[in-house]
Amino acid sequence: MTTVAYILLLTGSLFVATSATASDRNEAKKKAEATRPHIVFILADDYGFNDVGYHGSEIATPAIDYLARHGVKLENYYVQPVCSPTRSQLMSGRYQIHTGLQHQYIWNSQANGLPLDSPTIADKLKEAGYSTHMVGKWHLGFYKLQYMPQYRGFDTYYGYLGGWTNYYNHKIPYGKIPYLDFRSEKGPVRNESGHYSANLFTDKAIDVIKTYGHNEKPLFLYLAYQSVHSPLQVPKSYTKPYKYIKNWNRRTYAGMVAALDEGVANLTRTLKERGLWDNTLIVFSTDNGGCVPQGGNNFPLRGWKGSLWEGGMKGVGFVSGGYLNWHMRKDGGMGPGQVNRELIHVSDWFPTLVKLVGGSLNGTKPLDGVDQWETITQGAKSKRTVLLHNIDPLYTRRGSPEIQGAWDLSVRAAVRVGDYKLITGNPGNGSWVPPPGEGNSSVVVDPDPPTKQLWLFNIKDDPEEHHDLSEQEPEVVERLLNALVVFNDTAVPVRFPPTHDPRSNPALHGGVWGPWE
Numbered sequence: 049m050t051t052v053a054y055i056l057l058l059t060g061s062l063f064v065a066t067s068a069t070a071s072d073r074n075e076a077k078k079k080a081e082a083t084r085p086h087i088v089f090i091l092a093d094d095y096g097f098n099d100v101g102y103h104g105s106e107i108a109t110p111a112i113d114y115l116a117r118h119g120v121k122l123e124n125y126y127v128q129p130v131c132s133p134t135r136s137q138l139m140s141g142r143y144q145i146h147t148g149l150q151h152q153y154i155w156n157s158q159a160n161g162l163p164l165d166s167p168t169i170a171d172k173l174k175e176a177g178y179s180t181h182m183v184g185k186w187h188l189g190f191y192k193l194q195y196m197p198q199y200r201g202f203d204t205y206y207g208y209l210g211g212w213t214n215y216y217n218h219k220i221p222y223g224k225i226p227y228l229d230f231r232s233e234k235g236p237v238r239n240e241s242g243h244y245s246a247n248l249f250t251d252k253a254i255d256v257i258k259t260y261g262h263n264e265k266p267l268f269l270y271l272a273y274q275s276v277h278s279p280l281q282v283p284k285s286y287t288k289p290y291k292y293i294k295n296w297n298r299r300t301y302a303g304m305v306a307a308l309d310e311g312v313a314n315l316t317r318t319l320k321e322r323g324l325w326d327n328t329l330i331v332f333s334t335d336n337g338g339c340v341p342q343g344g345n346n347f348p349l350r351g352w353k354g355s356l357w358e359g360g361m362k363g364v365g366f367v368s369g370g371y372l373n374w375h376m377r378k379d380g381g382m383g384p385g386q387v388n389r390e391l392i393h394v395s396d397w398f399p400t401l402v403k404l405v406g407g408s409l410n411g412t413k414p415l416d417g418v419d420q421w422e423t424i425t426q427g428a429k430s431k432r433t434v435l436l437h438n439i440d441p442l443y444t445r446r447g448s449p450e451i452q453g454a455w456d457l458s459v460r461a462a463v464r465v466g467d468y469k470l471i472t473g474n475p476g477n478g479s480w481v482p483p484p485g486e487g488n489s490s491v492v493v494d495p496d497p498p499t500k501q502l503w504l505f506n507i508k509d510d511p512e513e514h515h516d517l518s519e520q521e522p523e524v525v526e527r528l529l530n531a532l533v534v535f536n537d538t539a540v541p542v543r544f545p546p547t548h549d550p551r552s553n554p555a556l557h558g559g560v561w562g563p564w565e
């Protein structure tokens with residue numbers, strides 16, 4: 049379908065929805081008050097800060113923009129630099145220093161996973177009476193059965209277990225041989241080769257909504273799209289509007305974003321057509337910054353996926369849905385269309401959503417997330433003033449150990465306290481890269497020497513991280529280094545077993561990636 053056609057489809061369906069009578073709407077509101085919302089959590093993969101229409105991207109995202117415009121845009125919102133870390137914090141409400149997942153991400157052949165003593169957000173919502181469903185990318189470990197989504201609180205599951213896969217044949221190599229990574233809670237899905245995952249996952253999500261959206265139990269749908277992670281693959285029709293982009297990576301990526309956006313349009317339309325919109329809360333988030341070498345973009349932010357620069361962690365995120373709109377008006381007299389600039393982190397969804405639905409946080413280990421519902425719906429001050437981005441003691445060191453205060457500056461770490469952000473060690477490539485072929489700006493290559501290992505920024509004044517204040521503001525540096533020391537005292541050892549456990553070889557398990565222990 050062309051972009052124009054699906055914009056028409058979307059706006060057509062919106063027209064249908066808004067033409068409901070006032071009494072219909074009052075009825076729906078009463079119902080919303082009495083019941084708990086359906087929660088649809090959409091997680092995009094490697095979706096960059098500068099790749100969404102409402103941030104001024106050259107890539108059109110009308111459906112995502114529509115949701116954001118009818119909700120609350122989170123513009124001081126953080127995720128983690130890579131996939132498993134963000135997903136682990138979303139699922140557990142806990143920092144990586146408290147789950148042992150400080151280092152890198154989980155490899156397909158690695159006997160690793162989100163520790164079983166951390167209940168997931170799905171466990172808690174299920175305990176609170178929700179019917180829980182997951183579609184898409186897991187990436188939180190699968191070496192034992194108990195680590196798989198259907199044992200982590202999800203009633204049903206449809207998707208892949210690892211970090212990436214082929215969008216069409218759903219295979220990822222072990223050594224040089226590609227094997228299927230595609231399952232439902234019932235077993236391998238072998239019959240969808242050739243079908244693009246953005247379509248498959250959207251269709252499955254729509255199925256879930258149709259099957260469970262009108263049952264007694266409210267619905268929690270976690271839709272973790274494969275889009276727009278590499279490999280750069282998309283049906284040609286989606287790149288047509290972007291022929292003018294000469295750079296192949298960027299052009300293909302733009303098409304992938306278009307497919308994602310079309311999926312969001314289809315999902316939105318389904319919620320409206322089924323009369324579920326008014327009682328649905330939608331959360332949209334990326335899992336990390338865009339990957340510049342793979343077509344993503346975070347300009348004017350510094351750096352990209354995998355780094356501790358803002359381009360790696362400052363995420364696209366918003367909250368939307370009829371339930372939110374109703375709640376905001378009811379609680380604060382505030383309508384939708386807000387921009388929220390309070391500090392919010394991906395670990396905050398756990399307590400925010402569990403408390404919202406009257407669930408219990410009993411049985412969880414101490415959470416690092418805080419409840420942000422009032423912040424989001426009423427513009428209240430965030431209860432979060434401190435955000436530990438990460439401490440990764442295994443990260444390759446840039447310089448030699450260099451102790452300042454009680455902290456070794458060569459350790460890769462970053463912490464935010466109020467408007468200040470402190471980085472130590474090697475944060476990753478800190479270049480400013482505009483989208484290729486766009487406008488007149490050009491790449492500014494990271495100006496810092498490779499031995500530098502301490503930075504301080506005031507993110508409010510300097511969100512693009514141009515002005516290192518570490519020499520001008522030694523007392524702030526001391527305070528933030530101390531914050532790292534205090535966090536580090538609570539850290540558990542890193543769990544990062546060998547990345548190539550030969551027992552994981554899918555040839556030993558019916559030619560499909562899956563549990564091996």
Ligand SMILES: *[C@@H]1O[C@H](CO)[C@@H](O)[C@H](O)[C@H]1NC(C)=O
Pocket residue numbers: 239240
């Ligand atoms: C694959 O199998 C599932 C389950 O039987 C079915 O719902 C789906 O339509 C099949 N897909 C194709 C392309 O045949």
Ligand SMILES: *[C@@H]1O[C@H](CO)[C@@H](O)[C@H](O)[C@H]1NC(C)=O
Pocket residue numbers: 049246247248250251307308310311314
């Ligand atoms: C959205 O729905 C249209 C119409 O049914 C369909 O052609 C298209 O493939 C869907 N797109 C996605 C990404 O699922």
Ligand SMILES: *[C@@H]1O[C@H](CO)[C@@H](O)[C@H](O)[C@H]1NC(C)=O
Pocket residue numbers: 175408410411
């Ligand atoms: C936690 O609370 C839920 C719901 O109130 C209850 O079903 C469950 O048994 C409690 N769990 C623990 C460990 O106390």
Ligand SMILES: *[C@@H]1O[C@H](CO)[C@@H](O)[C@H](O)[C@H]1NC(C)=O
Pocket residue numbers: 454455456459536537539
């Ligand atoms: C963090 O804590 C660990 C364990 O107590 C310690 O070995 C390490 O030196 C600390 N890291 C830094 C940078 O101080």
Ligand SMILES: *[C@@H]1O[C@H](CO)[C@@H](O)[C@H](O)[C@H]1NC(C)=O
Pocket residue numbers: 477478479481491493494
């Ligand atoms: C950092 O990225 C820039 C822009 O892509 C590139 O030109 C530069 O070579 C990279 N630096 C390193 C050390 O890789």
Ligand SMILES: *[C@@H]1O[C@H](CO)[C@@H](O)[C@H](O)[C@H]1NC(C)=O
Pocket residue numbers: 488489
């Ligand atoms: C880029 O374009 C803007 C607006 O057109 C202009 O103000 C600016 O000076 C230009 N910058 C360069 C480096 O050419």
